[in-house]
Amino acid sequence: AEPWPRYSSKEVAEHSSIEKGIWVSYKDGVYDITKFVANHPGGKDKIMLAAGKAIDPFWRIYQQHTGRGNAVELLESMRIGDLSDPPTADCGSCPYNTDPERHPALIFHNNKPCNAELPAELMLDSWLTPNPVWFIRHHHPVPCINPKQYRLCVDGVGTKKVTLCLEDIKSRFLKREVVTTIQCGGNRRSELDQIEKTSGIPWGFGAMSTAKFGGVYLREVLQHCAGLSHENVEAFEVKHVIFKSLDGMEASIPVEKALSPYGDVLLAYEMNDEPLNMEHGAPVRVVVPGVVGVRNVKWLGQITASRDEAEGPWQRGIAYKGFSPMVKDLKGIDIEKIPSMQDLPIQSAIVTPKAGSIVELDDIEVRGFAWSGGGRGIVRVDVSIDEGNTWVTADLLDGKDAARFVSECSCRRGHFWSLLVNIYHCLSEQM
Ligand code: HEM
Known part of the structure; x- marks a missing residue:
């Protein structure tokens, strides 16, 4: 075969816009990803961070690309040349070194970030899933947060900013308990894959678990900190409540669910009568009963009352939207117009x-x-x-x-x- 043309990292750097084309390098290869960026399952914003650069350091954080999925293959189909000055050594320590130890009974699909399901053999043993084998669906390394230094910021349209520490949350609001099942939006994808290959983690049916969560009602926190209630939500035109995680992801739920007396949306600091652990979102996570797992944001850092839904791939990207089985590619589809997943079906x-x-x-x-x-x-x-x-x-x-x-x-x-x-x-x- 003809040898690939050779490009330097300086030439790659000159291609970082739609007009000039978007190039990246990976190991010793150069790739033209201009046409791919709009369809990137992780969102356009994320992939554009690497425009004109080496993606190696980005993929050290998002290691699902180099795991079992098809990202490497996909990238190879966009190759245009060899890199004349490839990076010599990996820089920095692995961001996953501080992830917690995990139970060997879990079925691991990825480790970095960790995605692991509850095995079928343990599923029916008890109504509440024991914490060590609760399914894990992460997007990043697990953040290490000192509970004493933890702060939750509540802000948004028509409200003043309030900051709460963990003790404030525990002492200023009544403790509530909610038993609920949380399910990942991709649960049972491996069965869909048997009909036609999809993208994403090939979960069995164990990407769901049940716990008794203890914490405070979101609606009470919103009412007391942000003065937000059914009476004024329309005046402020608040439509969504956004949760920002300290691991960098964000997601939102409709304000009706957040404020509903039947919504049971919880800011949880306990799980099955134990303090919430690091793996599942300590010190505080959101629990949104009946709604797709990705909105149950872990390591909660900020709550924002908003007119718009959250930004980013986990809210607006194709992975969390539903399509008809006849949709084979996304040509001609305006993804923005398709509603984000909220309630899950039977x-x-x-x-x-x-x-x-x-x-x-x-x-x-x-x-x-x-x-x-x-x-x-x-x-x-x-x-x-x-x-x-x-x-x-x-x-x-x-x-x-x-x-x-x-x-x-x-x-x-x-x-x-x-x-x-x-x-x-x-x-x-x-x-
Ligand atoms: C997800 C491909 C670059 C961040 C994905 C997925 C594919 C993919 C196939 C779906 C993976 C799965 O769920 O199994 C590519 C290709 C790239 C690229 C071909 C070539 C340049 C990047 C870069 C970043 C990034 C540079 C970060 C700066 C993400 C994120 C997700 C994702 C955050 C979502 C992961 C999740 O939901 O847990 N990408 N990607 N990608 N990608 Fe990329």
Whole structure:
């Protein structure tokens, strides 16, 4: 093959705008990413930080690019040359060195940042997921925050800025407890991948967990610190409440959810009766019941009442928006116009027997879970072993807003495979 043309890092630096083209280097390669920036799953703003530069130091923070995904392959398809003066050594220590130790039972998809799911074998053991095996979905290194130096800033449209320390939060507001399930928006993506390859972490069904969170109601903090309530929210034209994390990400929820007396949005400092740990957002995280995991911002640093929703890939990017199955690429689609994900739809899965397992008995017990977002409860779970011709109603083992279920089914040996593909019928009820 012809050798690649050679460019210096100075020549790469001259290409950092749409007009001149956007080039980056990675290791000893030079790449023209001009056409790709608008479609970058991590957002245009982030990728533009590296325009005209080496992406190596950026990918040391966002190591999901060099893990199992397709980013390296994608980058290679945009190669235009060799770098004549590649970087010699990695600079600085690894930003992930201070991440906490993790339980070996978790199923790890990435380590830097950590993305790990609860294994199916532990899923139905207890209603509340034990803290060490709670699923982990991070975007950055875990920030180390000294609780004594922690400050939460509350500000925004029509309000004055208020700063609270952890003791203020604990002492000025009543402690509330909320039991809720949090689910990552990408949960069960590996099953979608079996139909057609998608991008993102190939989660099984363990990117969800349940805990009893202790903390204070967001609506009470907003009312007391920002004077924000149902009465004045319209006058100020406040539409969203933005949460900024101390790890650099941000996300927002609609103000109706934030202020609703039924919304149960919590600023949590406890998880399953223990102080919230570093992994799951200490000293304070947001818990937004029924809403996609990414809005449950960990390591909360700032709350802002706003007319606009949060900026950034985790709010406005393609990864947190829903498309019809017919959408194969994003040509001609104005992503800004598509609403960001908030409430999650119904979810149910068989946990035992495992998919594809050979069943030796005539009667089997099928166990699983069902859950619905947006404050809707589970009314009924039906199970079918004959491709949906007949259904058995399962017994629900728990409360109404989420359920574990069990069902006795008679089936011929070895038939479990066909049963699995046909169970997904749950009904949910608006509360
Ligand atoms: C996500 C490709 C540069 C920051 C992604 C993903 C791909 C990708 C395929 C989806 C990954 C997944 O979820 O599995 C690329 C390519 C680049 C590039 C081909 C070539 C220049 C950058 C740079 C930055 C960056 C320079 C940072 C300054 C991010 C972030 C995400 C992301 C923050 C979202 C990760 C998350 O949600 O956890 N990128 N990327 N990317 N990328 Fe990049």
